[in-house]
Amino acid sequence: MKDNELSITCPNCGKLNVIGSNRCSNCGQRLPAQKQWKVQHHRTLSKRMVGVILTIAAVLAIGLLGLIVQHNQVLSYTTFLNEAPQKVMFYDAHHHPVKTLYLIGDRRKKTTAGIQGTLVISKRVRIDKNYRSLKRVYYTDNRQHGLLEVQSDPVMKFYYPSRSGKLKLNGRCEIAGYPKIRYFSWQGTSGGVTK
Structure with missing residues (x-):
């Protein structure tokens, strides 16, 4: 700031006076208030x-x-597929058992679409766990x-009952080539479903 922006010049004698002074320190003349008002206005605006x-x-x-929370809400869940065999029973429209499989999770990674990974499918639990x-x-x-899709042969689809992201222990499913199968029951052997 320049000196003349920090002081008021007396119109009578030309003496520089400190801003805020009402009268000239040299001659006692009343000082104009216009310069002071402009500085205050500038500070208020800032x-x-x-x-x-x-x-x-x-x-x-x-x-x-x-947006970040909404975008990552899907990723706040962990997949329920883990290294322990997860027993899944499949039922027809009348809730009669049709098939039993074991899903064993392998690798997984979180993406913007959810969780992607690999798994193996077994018809029985192996004693050696290999x-x-x-x-x-x-x-x-x-x-x-609201979908867990397994790209096996045949393709398996498990549907979530709501968009809350919680897969219940049982629900609707589809297996390509098996029109009889309508429902599943997830019976995890080590904790099963996680939220």
């Missing part, structure tokens, strides 16, 4: 601008946080679309 900028920044931050020789198949656990 405070107002800072307030506006902070408000806009806060609104943007809250909006961004909301499932390495079985073929790995891909699965997608998409909580947002």
